[in-house]
Amino acid sequence: MKFFHKDVLCIEKICSNLISVLSLSIVLSAAIATSVAPASPSNTESPSVEATVNDNIVQTDEGSDIDDPIVTPFAVDPLFSTVLAGTNATSNFTVNKGYGHIKIYVKNTGSYPISVTVQHRDTGRVYLDTTVAPKAAPLDWRSFNQFPQGVYSGDYVVTYRADGNILSGEALGMSATINSDL
Numbered sequence: 561m562k563f564f565h566k567d568v569l570c571i572e573k574i575c576s577n578l579i580s581v582l583s584l585s586i587v588l589s590a591a592i593a594t595s596v597a598p599a600s601p602s603n604t605e606s607p608s609v610e611a612t613v614n615d616n617i618v619q620t621d622e623g624s625d626i627d628d629p630i631v632t633p634f635a636v637d638p639l640f641s642t643v644l645a646g647t648n649a650t651s652n653f654t655v656n657k658g659y660g661h662i663k664i665y666v667k668n669t670g671s672y673p674i675s676v677t678v679q680h681r682d683t684g685r686v687y688l689d690t691t692v693a694p695k696a697a698p699l700d701w702r703s704f705n706q707f708p709q710g711v712y713s714g715d716y717v718v719t720y721r722a723d724g725n726i727l728s729g730e731a732l733g734m735s736a737t738i739n740s741d742l
Contacts, residue, residue, distance in 0.1 A: 635659070636741050639733035644674065644720050651718040651731055659735040660703075660710025664688060664718065667698040670728030674720055681715040692729075704739035 639653035639662070655662060668674045671694050678688035678701075687707070692699045703711050720727055 635737040637735045639735055640718075640731070641733075642718075642720075642731040644668075644670075644727040644729040644731060646727060647722065647724055649720045649727055649731075651720075651733060652715070653718075653733055653735075654715050655711060655713045655735050657713045658737050660713065661737070661739040661741075662703045662711055662733060662735045664701045665698060665732040666692050666720070666729065667731075668692040668694050668696065668729045670694055670722065670726060672722040672725035672727075674722050674727060674729060676731075677719045679717055679719070680712050681717060683712060683714075685712070687711055702739065708739075 635658075637656060637659050639655075640651040642649060642651040644666075662678075664676070664678060666674065666676050673694060674692045676688060676690055676692060676699060677686060679686050687703060688701055690699065690701070718731065718733065720731065
């Protein structure tokens, strides 16, 4: 049997088309196989995280550590809210361990200066001793400005006096674990 040049070209073209079809079928088979493969179940639980977070390292139930910046909710503890009336007033509060940054807010709506003193009961240490003028800007004292490491935990008393005159105003206090929360 004798092949002509024309027949050889035809056979080459058929082989080339056959190779293309086979290649395409392999690619399509792979694509179909991956598209119908069972997906991982969507109802599986992700590892839960322990309640404690230290230095942005979280330990999962499986014991692996994840070093990732974690956004934690603000840890602020309201301490007191006192209406200032009469000739003197006090606010008693407790700073819990870990909440060593405190904020004291005093607004004087009266006609006389109000002296404000914040004292730790166990040590007697005075953290704040100042005066709020009548109808002036409120006192907005934050302990971390003078005590960057925080104040002692324990019981405190805030004393308000107007040198025997009638107090008028309000006072609020709160503590936080991080000074930026105040």
